[in-house]
Amino acid sequence: MATVLVLNSGSSSLKYQLVDPASGRSVAGGIVERIGEPTGSATHQSGESETGETVRDARVPDHGAALRLVLDLFDEAGPSLADAGITAVGHRVVHGGAVFTEPTLVDDDVVAAVRDLIPLAPLHNPAAVEGIEVARELLAHLPHVAVFDTAFFAPLPAAAATYALDREVTAEHGIRRYGFHGTSHEFVSSAVTAHPAVVANLTAEGRRPESLRQVVLHLGNGASASAVLGGRPVDTSMGFTPLEGLVMGTRPGDLDPGIVFHLIRAGLSPSDVDTLLNKRSGLLGMAGANDMREVRKLADTGDADARLALEVYLHRLRKYVGAYAAVLGGIDVLTFTAGVGENDHRIRSGVVRDLKFLGLTIDPAANEARSDEARVVSVREQAAPGSTAAALPLVMVVPTNEELAIARQAMELAEG
């Protein structure tokens, strides 16, 4: 067996998985949480069953310490990394700027370039740099591959990627829409294109996959939407940084830039505003909790702030789906993914409920059923007489797997 160790360094967490890219199986994995806070914890899963779980509470000062803890957990709870057939380490890097549009073998120059991009992704790139540096030290015998969130969106059409600013300023500062969560948008939109219900529809209608119009909603702690035509991105909601677009756990998404100047003139420093927008806004700012499960709980007990936060969240989503329907000239498949998108059926029905004019529907039983599989949750009208496939447009739930996508790309590059 040949495996890849995938590291996803977040601002305060380190997620990791040992993946067999050939079978898609996750051999082991886990998460170190609350890095840099007074109390941290690690949860390590040494197999696919719940029983193989080891939990360790400890203060974890930085991402280097987190990786050391992970390697200790592999030593103690297994599986042994020495016998796991690791061929590469894959690193998720959020911002690749204009420099990185493909998975890249890491050397000192690559680390330096990722460090130079820190101002564009202050919540994400510092952790990636730290994770890569420590991993290269502790796992020096292995090739390290960086996979960038921005890569999938590099071919965005100029009309979507360009900000309507002074062209000299945009050129001098590299200002454009880069887009993020690209590994997830690519993985999910490809899974949709290959899904039997979609293939059957295209065949029944005599259409080629190149004409498939998709909107993908990646709703996790960070959240983004993409419009994808025949597998190529044509628009996305995150922009120069991962701040723009949808309402997120701690980020506001779209915002009048005039608010920033107003707050600075009112006495906040640029770094205060940065912290406000990256860490204290979104669901957390409006409702006091960044986790959708907690916001729901509060709303269900009648908390007015939480109810408003949910309305703002849904309103923004409907706006983007409508906008992307206009960009694509219609929607064939609307897909929900990531923590909120995969698990919260009320968000899904809340988005689709008012989009009947686009032909989008929701089947309550299918929508509320629990499953880890890619599935159709819209009403299953027949695509053609005698066909078992539901007619387009479809609403789908497709679990994302950024780790598997990174593992495949890292393996491909490492094996040359």
Ligand SMILES: Nc1ncnc2c1ncn2[C@@H]1O[C@H](COP(=O)(O)OP(=O)(O)O)[C@@H](O)[C@H]1O
């Ligand atoms: N059962 C659930 N119902 C609603 N929301 C959920 C559920 N499980 C997880 N979430 C949401 O998903 C988020 C995490 O999503 P995830 O895709 O793992 O994000 P990230 O990769 O950004 O950490 C949580 O913050 C929470 O808001």
Ligand SMILES: CC(=O)OP(=O)(O)O
């Ligand atoms: C780019 C981004 O927002 O990533 P995450 O959702 O992991 O915070």
Ligand SMILES: [Mg+2]
């Ligand atoms: Mg994520």
